[in-house]
Amino acid sequence: MHRYLLNISYIGTTFRGIQKTVNKAEQPRLDTQSIQGCLELALRVFHPVNEIQTVLSSRVHTIFSTDAGVHALHSTVHVDLERPNGQPYDTTTLTGVLNRTLDKQRLPIRVLSSQLVADTFHCRYHATGRTYLYRFAVNKHPPSEEDNFRNKAYEAFVPVEEIDRCYFLQSPSFDIDRVRAASQLFVGVHDFRTFMSISRQKNLSRDHPMFTVRKIDKISIRPGGAVAVAPNAALAAATYNYWDIEIKAKSFLYKQVRRIVGALIALGSGRIDERCIYQMLTIPSKNSWDHRVLLAPACGLYLCRVHYRNN
Template identity: 35%
Template sequence: MKARYLAFFSYIGTRFRSSEKLWLKNKKHYPDPESVQGITEIGLLKLKSLIYPNFVLSSRTDGGVHALNSTAHFDLERYGSNIYNPYDITHHLNKFFYKNDISIYMKRCIRVSDDFDARRWAISRKYLYRFAVLKKDLPEHEHIATLIPIEEWKRCHFLRLKNFDIEKFKEGAKYFPGYHDFTTFKRFDKLTQHKHNRRLLYSVDVRPGASRTVTEGRDNCFDYWEVEIKGRAFVHNQIRRMIGALMSVAIGKIPPEEIKVMLQVPSKNSWYSFMATGPPDGLYLCDVEYNPEDLVYKEESVDKTEELDGDSE
């Protein structure tokens, strides 16, 4: 009997090339241990389903980006009228990840309707970007790399920035919420340049952060900040380029109002060459939200699929 499942899982993205498998023409079902999707499919194959367990991600992230709660759906089929128990799938995958030293943790699996789509049925996604700025009163001759706590390595973006002003950063961030064309903030790709880049951002919240370190005294060298961004979906590199632009605002290279102009004139030419895309280390996919009733298994359900380019960060 065939059944569809929704998986809730976390991962540390440092070792992965990306969350999604490389796209190879006419080779959809192939092993790819360098991606979150690929290595999870390798684990699911060990259940010996009658069909290939295509692990369909709700959100695509680049290499180095982490996830606290991502989702994906997949189908499994076995002989007879029985289905795979969701608890057993969760246990099996976590055992596989642990045994092979893979930085993925399966939180739970549930059975969902056969037409459920983890990507298209998501009503919102929430991301968090963590960064830390070296305090101004520290000696300039000391290299920033010697001050980063080991517990935060590849978990937060550390910077030494002169004249960093968090209030300017917040002022620039106020222009992002709303329905905009984010072409300026998208990584240019000839294959996708003709797709529309209009997205709805619900909120952008800039707040003080905290160190996750237990190394005594090391976290006192930095001021930690967090940027929480919630929206329906995102274009490729959108959040990291938003952070890069706001960093330029914070150090006075562009005024906060320039963010509004970059949104009003959506073009790759509106992106300033001196602005750097924020590195993936500080980016976390925090949550993917669904309507609660959509998570209840129904033998017959209405097709809710709609045209949407999906989420890619």
């Protein structure tokens, strides 16, 4: 038996989430609505002797707590495979065959690389950190508040290539300098209870008083860019200011990144002020959430990198 680390990327729009669902009351079946299920289906072409069970680098959730629509530029899974002759699979062949199989099924999943790792390696427990990227774009010439009320915002140009890849704002005003300054309030160790959505998963560790304490290592906000193609690229650049928010930490709570981004966007749009963010951070409670803050849509969120000691 040999263990392999698969470095993968995917567009999550058409999937329910990354984790497969397992109903113990039913016969085992492949869940092709999840990234994990599709990978396990593709791995069947190698006909290993053992049962295929992939392990995700992200925290395990149930169907109700899996973020649908989130993308990954780099994520990882590990899997044990036993070849009939006992020899390891060639990792270059493993990568190529998996990509060919996924491509035949027209699945937006790509295996970036495969590597043989020690039997003791665990892609989740050995991860030293994770970096998330959130992409959003703000209209340079937004409609007025009155026009927004009249649904004029929906007449604004949005490049079709960016649908479900970026969050487009038609805010009457947006202060990115204010957002940059306030983002540093989140850096460091905090109790992020206010910024955690409650999943329906029964998780005993969630009741531990330290469960919602996390350390944000870094938040950076920099100009982004359109991924549209000509002629939409020029029009997108003329219409929108693109921004990338990168957040790095060892681990995150459920929907923590989308809640942080939602709070920063609400600040930049003038719906809340810095005091609201300070209160949500310093009075950690689900009751402290300011309902003027909207959860940032999943379409703009990308798992950018899973970090290990050797990368």
